[in-house]
Amino acid sequence: MLTYILFTLVVGSIYALLAQSLMLSWGLAGLVNLGLAGFFAVGAYASAMLTTWEQAPILVGVFAAVLAGGFAGLLVCFSTLRLRDDYLAIVTLGFAEIVRIVASNEVWLTGGTDGISGVPVMIARDTGIWFHLGTLLITVAAVILVYVLQRRLLASPWGRALRAVREDQTVASVAGKSIVRFKAQAFSLAAAIAGLAGALYGHYTSYVAPDQFQPLITIYIFLAVTAGGNARPAGAVLGAYLLVAFLEATRFLAEIAPGVTALQAAALREIAVGIGLVFVLTLRPDGLLPERSQKAPAS
Template sequence: MLTYLLFALVVGSVYALLAQSLMLSWGLAGLVNLGLAGFFAVGAYASAMLVAWGHAPVLLGPLAAMAAAGVAGLVVCFSTLRLRDDYLAIVTLGFAEVVRLVASNEVWLTGGTDGISGIPGFLRRESGMAFHLGTLALALLAVAAVYLLQRRLLRSPWGRALRSVREDETVAAVAGKNVVRFKAQAFALAAAIAGLAGALYGHYTSYVAPDQFQPLITIYIFLAVTAGGNARPAGAVVGAYLLVGFLEATRFAAEWLPELSALQRASLREMLVGLGLVVVLSLRPDGLLPERSQKAPSR
């Protein structure tokens, strides 16, 4: 039971990193990124190939994951500079599907549908409980580091300029802000955070495969960020942990209905997640931790 709880907390930490990534690109910059699962996969595969196949030190895996996902974010961002709102969302969704199809079919590069197994962990798996506790500590450290970084960015002139781009690009450009540069920086940084989440997930589970990066992950993260507060790092983190807790709770709740098939139980879980989001947004339309208005810095 303790191992299961530790596993759920590690997954919650991975989701918290993904939620902070989405908070930065969508909540702060106004860039609707439906390709979050794609950047998640890029990070996981980059780290797995470098460490499992390239026999590089494990600590280089997350760095490679962040670099690969960040470069992918720049490519996607620069290819969609003229797109906004629904069109940008469609393109990013297509990117995630392209990544999944490449991972499924390019056997020489990714191992195909068999995936990559035997990925070394940050700690020795033979250590048992120490492996889970150590990985959880590293995951929480990553979540805290990204949280502090985003808090710092939000309070900086860069964060204020990015919010102005989110509210009105034309006004921001007239005020002398380089809209393209701010968009590219935010999107690349958000993609790098998602890549870090992918690396942590791959090294913890020791296995990555295309089926692990379905669009449902992106939907879950949108639910978490929407419920927690889409413009505050704390809201993203709280929403992610609450989502994972709710998903695991509904897993046990579905077992109380033995007359339902496995498919019906899975559908019931998704219905309960949607119902929970409706209840939260009915009570707190701006999320559990809504965005705060910031005062202009005093001279």
């Protein structure tokens, strides 16, 4: 049971990283990024390939995953420069699917649908509970690190300009802000954070395969960020942990519900998640922790 709780918390932390990635690109920069699972996959594969096949140290793998995520983010951003809103969402969704389908089919590159197994773990597996606990500490440290970084960015002139760009591109451009530069930086940084999440995930499950990066993950993260508050780092983190807790809790509820098949139980969980979100948004339309104005500079 303790192992299960620790496992859930590690997954929650990975989701919290993804949620912070989405908060940056969607909540702050206003870029609807439905390709989150794709950047997550790019990070997971980058680190898994380097550490499993090339025997690189895990730290090098994680660093490469961050770079690969950021680079993929730049690529997607510059190929969608003229797109906004729904159109950007469609293209990013397509990107995530391309990553997944390429990973499934290019066996020489990614191992195909078999995936990459035997990915080195961060804490030796034979340490029992310490394996989970140690990994949890590392992932929580990553969440905190990204959280602190985001808080600092948000309070900086860069963060302010980013929110201005999100609000109105015309006004931001006549106020002397380069729209393209801010969008590319935010999108790329967000993708790098998703890449980090992917690497940590691979080094926990020690297995990376295409079916782990279904679009459903992106949707879950959107739910988490919407419920938690999409323009506040703490909101994104809170939403992610709550979502994972909710998903796991409903798993037990579905088991004890009488006269329901496993398939129906799974569907009931999805319904419960939807109702939960509607409930949260009815009470708190801007999420549990809505956007706060940054303190005006001392005057």
